[in-house]
Amino acid sequence: MPLIPLFAPLEHLKQTPAAPIKRWWARQSPQRQDRFAVLAPLAAVVLFLVAILSAFAYLRLEEVAREREAVNRDVEYTQQRLRLRLLEQQEQLMRFAREISSREISHADFATRGEALVNLFPEVQALTWIDEHAKVRVSYHTASAAPQFHLSKGDFVKANDTHTNYEMARDLLLPIYSTPKAQPDQSAVLQLHLPLIDKARFKGDLLIEYSIDAIYRYGVPQELTSKYALSFHDAAGNLLAGATVSESQLKRHLLPWSSPVNTHEMPLSPVGNGMTVRGLAYRTSLGVIGSGLFWLVMVLSAITAWLLLANWGHTRKRIKAQDALVQETAFRRAMESSMLTGMRALDMQGRITYVNNAFCRMTGWAEEELVGKTAPFPYWPDEDFDILKMRLREEIEGRIQPGGIQFRVKRKDDSLFDARLYVSPLIDAFGQQTGWMTSMTDITEPNRVRDQLAASHERFTTVLEALDASISVAPLGSDELLFANKLYRLWFGTQAGGHLQLVEEAGVPSPVASDETKDAVDAFAGLPTDQLSDKETESAEVYLGSLGRWLEVRTRYLSWVDGRLAQMVIATDITARRVAEEQSEIQAERAQTSSRLITMGEMASSVAHELNQPLTAINNYCNGMVSRIKADQITKEELLGALEKTARQAFRAGQIIQRIRSFVKRSEPNRTIANVDALVSEAVELAEIELRRRNVKLTQYVAPGMPSLLVDPILIEQVLLNLLKNAAESVDTAQRPTAQRIVKLSVAPAEVSGKRVIEFMVSDSGGGIAPEVMTRLYEAFYSTKAEGMGIGLSLCRSIVESHLGWMKAENIYNGEVITGCCFTFWIPIADPLSATPTKRSEPHTLQVAP
Template sequence: MSLKTSQAPAPIRAPSQRSAVARWWATWWRSLSPNRQDRFAALAPLAAVLLFLAAIVAAFWYLRVEEAYREQEAVRRDVEYAQQRIRLRLLERQEQLMRIARDLSNKDIELPQFHQRAEALIGQYPELQAITWIDETGRILASHATPTITSAQVRVAGEVLHKGETQTVFALSRSTQQPVYSQPALADGESVPLLQLQVPINAQGNFAGVVLGEYSVDNLLRYGTPTELLARYAMTLLDAKGKVLAGVPLAPREPPEWMPGDRRTTAYQVPVSPVGDSLVLRAQAYRTSLGLVGSGLFWLVGALSAMTAWMLIATWRHTRRRMQAQEALVQETNFRRAMENSVLTGMRALDLNGQITYVNAAFCQMTGWTEEELVGQMPPFPYWPDSDHETLRARLQDELSGKSIAGGFQVRVRRKSGSVFDARLYVSPLIDARGRQTGWMTSMTDITEPNRIREQLTASHERFTIVLEALDASVSVAPLGSAELLFANKLYRQWFGSQTDGHLQLVAQAGVLPAGDAGHPSDEDPLMGLPTDSLTSANTENAEIFLPDLGKWLEVRSRYLSWVDGRLAQMVIATDITPRRLAEAQAARQTERAQSVSGLITMGEMASSVAHELNQPLTAISNYCSGIISRVKSGQITEPALLAALEKTAHQAQRAGQIIQRIREFVKKSEPKRQLANAEQMVAEAVELAGIELRRNNVRLTQYLAARLPPVMADSILIEQVLVNLMKNGAESIANAARPPAQRSVELRVVPRQMNGVEGLEFSVQDSGRGLAPEVLERLFEAFFSTKTQGMGMGLNLCRSIVESHQGRMRAENIYNGPEVTGCRFTFWLPLAAPAIDTTNVVANTDSPRTIA
């Protein structure tokens, strides 16, 4: 006891700088008697031990509560994480089904592509069980399912959705035009619950059906939930009524009577988005902590505390105080260093004399100098550029005198490597803990990159403006439903001024307005001012219009864009195409004249041949008349013989008239008259006209016409002109080649032929001349190109123009017998006026080939 008494006055020797509480405690302790000092000295360790035990009990209780809270919080966090994983997986599948629905609405994919994409998705993602295409009436067009699905759940193409929840959700998707999730009830024969997603197919604003995706709830839980959570908890998926759809829940268990504490199951559940309350994710876990009284650690700590607390209480208290102070100091120092090192802004502290007292790591990194090199420096500082010393010294004097700029100021800073960058400095007073100013704190930010970007944006804007102003097209932008002109380039202002009248005139005359008239309030959304009709119904093709005020033909293009302020605007681009239209009109007139001239040239070339052709029927008429006169005078003719001779005379006269009439029609200038024409009749007329030239050149003509040729929509006179020209060219080629009589032949064939899926007739004229040289084949159909000495180079060019005006095609090729050219073939194809009635058994004419000598 005496020892305790001698030690008790220790606080009396405390230094004078102790706090007032310590001085009060020392005074109060010295005022006590020795007995009371001993009593307090004895009771103090006991009170400390009791407080320690109470603290232990409270700590165990708090730890147990904290542990339970952390378990619950961990379950909630893990469940929400698993819910996010399942949600992201559902949203990814939803996006993929929406892509399929969008492609179906745009008709970018057909039934085979749908099956391929459905098979790929189902094979890649195990939670997808089936993908079905359903039209707007509820009829199944196509369906692809995984082999593991039950036969009762397989959907067959051609079936109609049964009444039930699926049909109800189908109607909801039709009305909302949004994807809808549903959890249908299990029917007879269904053992695996499925989650359904119906994505509507919107074809130009109209409901065109849905794409039905069916998910396996069990696979969604298995593959959508992280594996570590499945191993840690009993994860289950429930419906809105709490029925288990997937997973195995834990059965509730009561703790044994001999085991103190609580062993209740920790569980947490959350609805799965975007499905909603019809699909709930739940996790269950057992708490493994022991009760407070049943913890052996509690009794061990209590016993040890009872034996050692009275020896360690004083040392513990002293050590605790020192550790708390040291920890607080370390934490404060670490926090300050971490904050200084993490900021990207350079910090520099100056004292009142302008000497650097502190720089952070960011400042050193910006300038390239170390902290040891900068701290203690006086102006001029090493990071000042040599050319800016006077300016920066004046700035520093303003800082030290308190004349700082609130928004900061821009300076140039030199790195240790010699490079210079732009920086912005902000200056503020540096105040210590006692409220006194000890210097100035400067923050520095590198603005080199923002300045470069700003300059590039300015230059880009200037280039963009120069390009638009220099365009040879009018460009204007105006918001929908407003008379404001947002942008107009130089050419627009020259044509229409600075108002929107020209823009609206172009839009109205070109027909690029949306389906609804933006000028009527009834067609506008009263909240947004936008047309209520779909913008996709606007005309997006180029339109060619004529403006009388300008006297110009303009090609107008339009598109919709979102303006910088978020408004929907329409951009119209008008290009002057007046020279092109004038050139096209002139070319059309020249072509028409050339066709007429070609016919006249052909008429002139055939004049002598026509005279020879007419000589035969006229000679026959003369002979018939002379014979009749002589036999009548002699009285040797009978009435039947007289009638037969007169009929022959009339036939020859009629033939001569037909030859003259056909030549007149052939060269007559008239507009093309397309009508249903018989191919055999056209060939017969052309052969009869070209026969004169063929006989004059001693060339045989062989015809091959397929049976039952369908009619074509064509101008028969023009097509006859093409055939005559080709046959005449073939005869001249044979004559120029000096072929022997056995090889002087021209073959004309007419057969049905399909081109690019379109039925038509193919006309071909093949001669036995020398063919065409490669350089001639390349320029054969060019205007004014001819291989004849007296040719004008318009015949084949006009022939191709005539064929292409009938939506046909024309080509030429050489005929080879090994390396030798044995002739040339000209072929042109004309589409049918209508599908042929019977073309499955088209064969060559059974008659023998007709030969014209």
Template sequence: MESSPLKWWRRWWRRQTPGRQDRVAMMVPLAAVLLFLAAIVAAFGYLRLEEQERELESVRRDVEYAQQRLRLRLLERQEQLMRLARDAGNREIDAAEFTSRAESMVSQNPELQVISWIDDRRAIRASYAAPSVHPAQQHAVGEVLRPGDIETHYALARELRQPVFSQPAAGAEPPNMLQLHIPLYDQGLFAGVVLGEFSVDGLMRYGVPPEVNFRYAVSLLDDKRGVIAGSALTGREAEGGLRAWTGHTREFEVPVSPVGNGLVLRAQAYRTSQGLVGNGLFWLVVALSVLTSWMLIGTWRHTRRRLQAQQALVAETNFRRAMENSMLTGMRVLDLDGRITYVNAAFCAMTGWSEEELVGQKPPFPYWLESDQELMNERLEEEIHGRSLPGGFQVRVKRKSGSVFNARLYVSPLIDARGQQTGWMTSMTDITEPTRIREQLSASYERFTTVLEALDASVSVAPLGSEELLFANKMYRSWFGSDTVGHLHMVAQAGVPAAPSPEADFDDVDPLAGLPVDTLTAAQPANNEIFVNDLGKWLEVRSRYLTWVDGRLAQLVIATDITPRRDAEEQAAAQADKAQSASRLITMGEMASSVAHELNQPLTAISNYCNGMASRIRNQQIDEEQLLGALEKTARQAQRAGQIIQRIKSFVKRSEPNRTPSDVSTMVSEAVELAGIELRRRNVRLNHYVAARLPTLMVDPILIEQVMVNLMKNAAESIDAAERPASQRSVELRVLPKIMEGQPAVEFSVQDTGAGLAPEVLERLFEAFFSTKREGMGIGLNLCRSIVESHRGRMHAENLYNGNDVVGCRFSFWIPVPDAMNPVVTGEAKVSA
């Protein structure tokens, strides 16, 4: 017989609706799990409280034990100091013996740091401090106590006539020490005190048992709860999870006796329990909860299976409807007889007819054009009989409004759930816009091709590693034909790297497929000039990498005929050479009178020697030795004249630029010899300085000499034009090693004492055909700068000032030292005037 409560439960359960039964079936297991968790949490909390009480009692016992040990240690040190004070008060020991006994006590008791004997006048008679005591805490013999803590407790010990402890303060630097003042009496009269100073850290280290320090964080606190010694823990470090559970840490405090004065010993327990995560009971609760949850999920799945199936069906229907309504592709279904059975919203929107107007229609359909009905019937027959093209076909469709658009139709068979065909599914896409874009692209391509064909430059494109020519314009075909031979020849001759050709079996495969080519296609185009023997032309070849329309990496080469430009450049170079020669001829023309004066001296001497010898020979007044001496002098004068003429000839003769390793000193000597003629004519002194051991320069020595001669001649003319007195008529030439623009170089500078250059002249100084001379042609300095820059150097001009007055001008230029040359080494050199 079933009990009456069970019958009542069954009757009540049967009266409930299925929805309420489902809710009860879900709520009962959930309530059971919550009750189970509440019971476990209550039991766990009770056990934790019991454990906490036991641990707190253990802390209390250990702290009291540590306090007793610390108290006994202080009392022992107090007894020792009192014996020492009694002996000192009875005059049984003097200061030296007091110091000796104090040293023994300090060495035997590490916590005792300083022992001092202070007389009744507050003066230090004797004192000993441990080596580790800070100098600021040591007492010198004869020192008198100043007002402060020591003096205050000194007075208190004298009044109370008993030992007095002083309490150290927290946070002092250096740390304060615990002081013990023991009064001295000589025949009943106060005779001073014995001061013992204890290290608080030492008391904690040696007074507290090691097992207590191991289990707890022990600290000594003052009356303001400041930590004097030891270590204190925060709540997180002390207990972690237990503090969050109980609201406080496990700690205990006791006063320190006999010190008193609020000095407290505190111990805080380290965290030793495993907490919630490491507790076995916790993991048991977790495992039972997971098991219960798994059973609850199984129950929910069983009770809600029908509801889930219904919701899935509704969701699938809604999804299908939303997908059909959101598609831009028109969908049409035909049965096996060609009748329309379904159209979606996109199809209706394309044609303009509604679903009611289209469903059930047979051919001809209303969206067919009258002119295309025969074609559309053929397409429909092919579609019904399964002969439609896989890629679809293009048709014209008429809207209800009468407008026409282009569309592409794709056909596929419609299969039911039993695998039998029930009709045909047709998708229709509006391709009016793509058709328009394709026509525009075709027209654009024709324009692009027309432009490239009309270019006067050769344009060719070829893929890397292949002999296929992707594109070539008319100019390329006229020069090289229709293959890639000319393209590859220009690439190779221009020094542009190209990928190797693949094997014949892989002609259609991109050898660089899959590799990153962004760096190549984004790089700057290469630009080179080459000469093609087959064409007899100079070509400027520009090459760059690009990604072809099929994704392959290709190389674009543009070649332009620059033969006329090269011819013009050669003619310009020839004209520059002629201008340099003309400049030298002009310079020598301006120096003609000086040269004539210079040659007149040796020629006059030769004439005099010859006339003298002839006269003496006729008079028979000369012997063979005298005649030989006169002839030698005549030969030397002729040789001197020949050297002058040869040097001028080599300077003014026209020659091709010839850069050879040249010695700087030799070039300077030749230039000084040539320019010295003009400077002596104008009564101008020339001082030159050449640094020792200068490196050899790779230059054309005649051109560099031309620059120096021109600058020194201009300097002499500037001095002459300024009408300087004889003491100020000098030109200085200096040649020194320098570091210019980060590279070793040799600097040539010419400095004069003329009137300088006006600011407007400095701005146009190196322009062609600009001159400050009345009869100047304006090509000298321009050619000088061109010569220097052709040797990769630079030229500069500046005025020299004495205060606000211009006292001269300085022209300088530098020539870089070749990389292969030795480093520049400076040193002393000759200076001549």
């Protein structure tokens, strides 16, 4: 039995698990090693791809399941939201139906309430009141309502689906929704029938028509429509509203490995009747890879990297010697081939000894066609031979400027391009000059861009010089003028004084430089000049006495080409426009004065009658006192009493005359803080003369504690007097009985569109305004009276709008009968902090209330 050395177990313990693999690899031939080195990375990469595909397939299935749950959840949420929205609207409409059945709403109020409900619920496009005999009593339709469903007043509900639903609501006394059906060329409509019940009796039906497109637009959340194709369908599955894509169309566009289409459909409650909401989702996204797959990818990636590194190391040893031999040549050749600049070498006699690929690409000539050539070279244009020979002589003599020279180059196809040459001496390894190295770049495109920029600048300058506005640009904090067009130079010269004068006259505040900015740093450093172009332009109208012109001055800040903060001023001559505006204001004032004179002329007989009473009383008192004094039948006390009565009558006559004189006196508009009570009382005092002449009673209400107004009292009195006079004429023309000959004046504070205003309302019991007259009511020189001039209401409206107010007129109805007319105008309440009297009011443009 042989003896085992004692050190054998120690050597066995030193062996690692990788030792057999190393011995097996050492026994392989180099060819087999190369084969395994190539196949092993390929096998690892294939295994890696299989693992990745498996992981993606697993994640895809998980994503499809999660997306299906999300579709079901979002469609159920959409259905619940639509249900709550329709139920809320149904409750509001049922409350409206109860008011109709309890006779709390008249026909005239139905349209007003219907318009309010349509504005509140944009899905509703029509409301119709149908009585118990299936006859339409009143109907309100929006402009977007489908014409095929219109029901007019007096129509009977025809024997169709509407009539069927009407009978069902009458029999069940419950709200009934119609069954919507998709029409090929018509928008789908959903009808809701609400029975009108009065003491358990059927009194009619309130028909509400919904636009299914509007229900979809306002009821479906926008965040869901961006994720799914949500749509409404009828009982037959036809599309009512929304966007959807059929599964057959999706299958034609989906790839075999894309996720399947997930869809979910639910009935729309409380509508029912086969109407469903359907959600379609076909977009999926990849989820997060699980930890097991992540580590699997990491292990496979490590194996692939290790095998590739081993293969790279083995290959590197084999080509190391070859790399050492060709490295220098390959490097230099790569540099020559990658250069975009054309390189050309000349010897001391001017012969071409070398050209690179870029030079050949530029000229189109091959290397063998250029090397060894002397002047004239093939790429010289024929017409430039003399100039280029001289340039070549200067190049060989070393007299070329460092900035290079520019010349034209002819390609092999006889086309020309611009080039720039830079010349430097060619020094060999021993420090001797063996020739000249020339670099050439194509500058055709830069020249073209430079020419275009020059032409664009010329056009821009031509346009600015031809403008009829003065344009100037100057830096902030400096008297330098950066730019000025022709008109500026004509007005102000070439200095920045005119620019600064315009800025000062326009009231634009200038920054004040501090002591901290006296160094070389710009005082305006740090300002956001990159956002200056987005700032709105400031505008002002100024008058320059030196020019005798009105100018509209617009200023804005900009970042100049050198980065400095500058200010541009554009001044436009508006003298002609200002003169026209002033003439227009003078004509308007004359028209207002003429209107007051005309009004007084029309009231002349009434004024004479009004003055006759105090004058007659004065005459009677004087005659009586004379008779009793002559008969010596009067005491001192009786004489004093008679004289006091005479004085009161004379004071009354003087007041009437003074009021008329102040009303018709021509004066400039003068806005002051006016007391509303005094203003109304003075207007009523003048109007009562006309009212008494026409036997019309005036009832007025002025709310207590009225705030003051910043107005011209005479102009507002003119508006009130004109409206009261027109109201009296309307009552008199309508021949109303004595008890109904009434004009009402109401003045009270109100709030309209968030503004605090004073509301003046003048209503009469006359014949109202015809519809064809209502459209031309405020048109100048249009009147329905034979002797009318047609400027009264037009001036009234202009006066109200000049006080930042608005005015409207509407007829008063009792059922379907017109019982009068109501004119209302609103004047904004003066702000106590900013209300200061002004001599002249600027014109304003306001939107007049309908």
